[in-house]
Amino acid sequence: MSHYTWDYEEIIRAAGHRVTPQRVLILDAVCDSGGHTTLGDIYARVREVDRTIDRSTLYRTLKLFVELGLVVSADTGDGETYYEIAKSHRHHHLVCRQCRAEQEIAHTLLEGMCDHIYRAHGFRVETDHLVLFGICQQCQQDQETL
């Protein structure tokens, strides 16, 4: 899951923007974090490499990356925005309220719902990165055995 597989520099330049060390560093950080991360986490990562990088740069850069489609953002509904490297397949996340574990799920599982909503309300759901909260299998089993 590396951004090295696509020519991100070309994408940035094609949109009339410049490839700076900071931008490369930030894209690296989002990549290295694996799943989805918060801005605070990305900040900590880039800070380990470059002590002078500023939060405002991070905000501006992430906003740009989302616009360019290099990064997808997800609003969890709990106040924090999550960021993740754009992948080829649309997917979403399940986050367990108890153990905080997260897993990825295919977009296929949501397609039925999107259809239902479109048929009922004419509304085209475009959430490309949904985060659903609930209780994971493991925590359910742990509760039953109590």
Next chain:
Amino acid sequence: MSHYTWDYEEIIRAAGHRVTPQRVLILDAVCDSGGHTTLGDIYARVREVDRTIDRSTLYRTLKLFVELGLVVSADTGDGETYYEIAKSHRHHHLVCRQCRAEQEIAHTLLEGMCDHIYRAHGFRVETDHLVLFGICQQCQQDQETL
């Protein structure tokens, strides 16, 4: 859509909290606003009755009401938290990315998806107030006619 139908005072007291004029006023305001409202809106409403009520009281009270299940909160991703009186039926919201219009949808539309997820991953989705982003019917039509 009135809170007078349930014994909210009993719920508050049962949890070891007190029924103050401010709390009653705030619950009234959330109710009167009909659908979902922002804290600023609630603040304006309660201020019309009581000029001395403070924002911090409002924050504390709404937080309490959410804990008690009297009010549900949702983060629409635009920086403000929305509040709404808890209703008997679970429901969710659609937010248009273009015109920012919001509409309510029945939980029924999500049940199929929840089942799919449970069957595929054993994960029990418990999001009781989901906010889905996309493009509403009106904005789709406006785009087509351009």
Next chain:
DNA sequence: GTTTATGCAAAGGTTTTGCAAGTGG
């Protein structure tokens, strides 16, 4: 060289918190 991006600092906004005074049960 131009134009864009950065870092800094400061501002704007929402939400939280410490504390003395007030009030519900």
Next chain:
DNA sequence: CCACTTGCAAAACCTTTGCATAAAC
């Protein structure tokens, strides 16, 4: 009465913005 609540003020956040400097192209 006593513990919980309130209002006030201040602080803690998160995010954005203006501007001079620095860097990319």
